[in-house]
Amino acid sequence: MRGKEKLKFKKLPAVLTMSAVIMLTGCTSVGPDYVSPDVKVPEKWSGEKAGDFKAENRASEQWWKLFNDPMLDGLIKEASSSNLDLKESMARVDEYRSRLGVVTGDRYPAVGIEGDLLRQRTSENAGYSGVTNTYKGLGLEAGWEIDLFGRVRRSIEAAKANYEAVQEDKNDVMISINSRVALNYIKIRTYQARLSASNSNIELQQEVVRITGSRFKYGLATALEVAQAEQALASSEATVPPLRIQLSEAINTMAVLLGRNPGELNELLSEQREIPVPPKDAAIGVPADILRQRPDIRRAERQLAVETARVGIAKADLYPQFSLSGSFGYQSVASRNLFSSGGNYFSIGPSLRWNIFSGGSILNQIDVQDALVRQKAIQYENTVLGALNEAENSMTAYTEDSMRLGYLEKTVEASKKTVELSLNLYKQGLVDFENVLNSQLSQFISEDSLAQARGDSAENFIRLYAALGGGWDPDSIVKNKK
Known part of the structure; x- marks a missing residue:
């Protein structure tokens, strides 16, 4: 027995030498190394009104x-910590962080402890001693896959890019929540302003x-003339219920955005306040800033990186897989002699x-991954174009509506004078009384x-900054990693 043990130990260095040679023989990662796509964007915005904005990037x-609306600030702050969609996305981040940890663990040996306790009796009729022991x-x-051709490394690359x-x-959900809360808040104040205009018109028509x-x-x-006046009054009063319905729906929607039950914000938001006025000196930066600011573009780029890494995973199946395994322990019938x-x-x-024949399935899987890479590259480019289009359209809408706002302010002033003079x-x-009715309708x-x-x-204004990817710090991810 001891001679056999000595023979085994003499063979051990040869085994270790062979393993070391395998590990040191030019380990490489098959498949393409990822390179960020180079998508050309315009140097400046094409809209005619782009010159009305500051070129600095403040998105x-x-x-x-x-x-400058403290209530809006408070609502967005609450939504950032209590919105359920945002909480779900944060939980998904935790999930993929753990998934990355699972894949990263494949780089290291797996070591386990095993124990046995077996009571056994041999059969006398089968020629054994019949002894019970x-x-x-x-x-x-322990077991360890030697990542000679980079299958594990590419898997980690894919998992990291997925994370x-x-x-x-x-981040995209966060931007969406911020803009949805702000847009809903504007709707609430707009419905209140329209209700106020309706009530003022009703008071005038009652007079x-x-x-x-x-x-x-x-x-x-x-x-x-009396009938016409009463008809105009009733028509104006009929505009109030639909506006109240829309106001109630907007307030309830705001409650849900904040993770609250519908109706919980009625007391807070029912009091009428002015519609917040956006600043006149909006800053939009340059088109290239969108590539860095918008999370949907950044996500599309990372998804391209995922599929690129998976090409290497698929190609690794063309090559042999080497593993190193071992076990060490003690066995004995008597407990005193166990160790x-x-x-x-x-x-x-x-x-x-080494799978030397697979009926072409491995090669076809590589072709599948190559096709997915091309798809993700096209999706990335399409996402960039969509973002530029959204920003350009939002810019135009903001500037044109600002001009329309100025004209309407003059119209209201003129219509008030017309009503006063006609009355x-x-x-x-x-x-004629018809002049009074027409001027009142025009004012309303x-x-x-x-x-x-x-x-x-x-x-x-909100849609413009959301289109630019505003509302978060894109360097925060880098800062959190350090």
């Missing part, structure tokens, strides 16, 4: 604070109904697995349009 700022064993087992893509997805009624009493107005020199055992050595002339019997329409235009201007 990473907390753009909502430019409205209890066998005890305790040992270590980073999910991080960008979380006209009183005036026409008084004039009819003294024979100065016809019954038709004696005569009770030890061991085994160690490399193994080879005074009607009292004097110098104009212009005031309602002005409220909507103010809301549109603020919403377009």
Whole structure:
């Protein structure tokens, strides 16, 4: 027995030497190394109104604070910590961080402990002694895949890029939540402004109904004029319920965005406030900033990196896989002799697995991955074009609506004067009552349009900064890694 043990130990250095040669023989990673795509973007924005913006890049700022509305700031702050979509995306980040850890663990040997306790009796009828024994064993087992052709390394590359893509997805959700909260807040204030315009118009028409009624009493107005005044009043009153419905829906939507039950924000948001006014000196940077700012573009780039790494994983199946495994432990019938020199055992050595024929499945899988890489490259380019298009359109909408807002403000001032003059002339019997009705309708329409235009201007400012990828610091991921 001892002679055999000495023979095994003499062979051990040869086994280790062979394993070392395998590990040191030019380990490489098959498949293409990832290179970031080079997509050309314009040097400047093409919109005619681009000159109205500052060229400096301020998209990473907390753009909502430019409205100078503390309530809006508070709502966005609460949403950033309690929105359920954002919480779900953060949990997904944790999931893919752990997935990366799982794959990274394949770089290291797997070591385990095994123990046995076996009671056994041999059969006398089968020619054995018929003795009953209890066998005890305790040992270590280890296995390690030698990553000679980079299958594990490429798997880690893919998992890391996947993890980073999910991080960008979380950032995209965050930008979306910030803009949705702000847009919903603007809608709430816009509905309130429109309700205010409706109520003001109703009060004016109630006064006209009183005036026409008084004039009819003294024979100065016809019954038709009274009916027309009452019809105009009822028509204006009918505009109020739909606006109240929309206001209630917007407030309930805001509650859900903040992770609250519908109705919980009624008291906070029911009081009317002015529509926030966006700043006049918006900064948009240059088109190239979008590649760095927008998480959807960054995510598309990381997804391209994932598929590129998977090409190497597929190609690694064309080459042999080497593993090194071993075990060491003790076995004995008697517990007192378990850890004696005569009770030890061991085994160690490399193994080879090479799929030399697969019916073309490996080559076809490589072709699949090559095609996926091309798809992701096209998707990345398409995402960039979509982002540029969204930014250009938002820029145009913001500037044009700002001009429209100025015209409507002048229209409202003129319509108020028209109503005042027509009503005074009607009292004097110098104009028909139809002039009064038309001027009142024109004032109501212009005031309602002005409220909507103010809301549109603020919403377009929000959409512009969301299109630029504003509202977060793209360097935060790098900072968190350090």
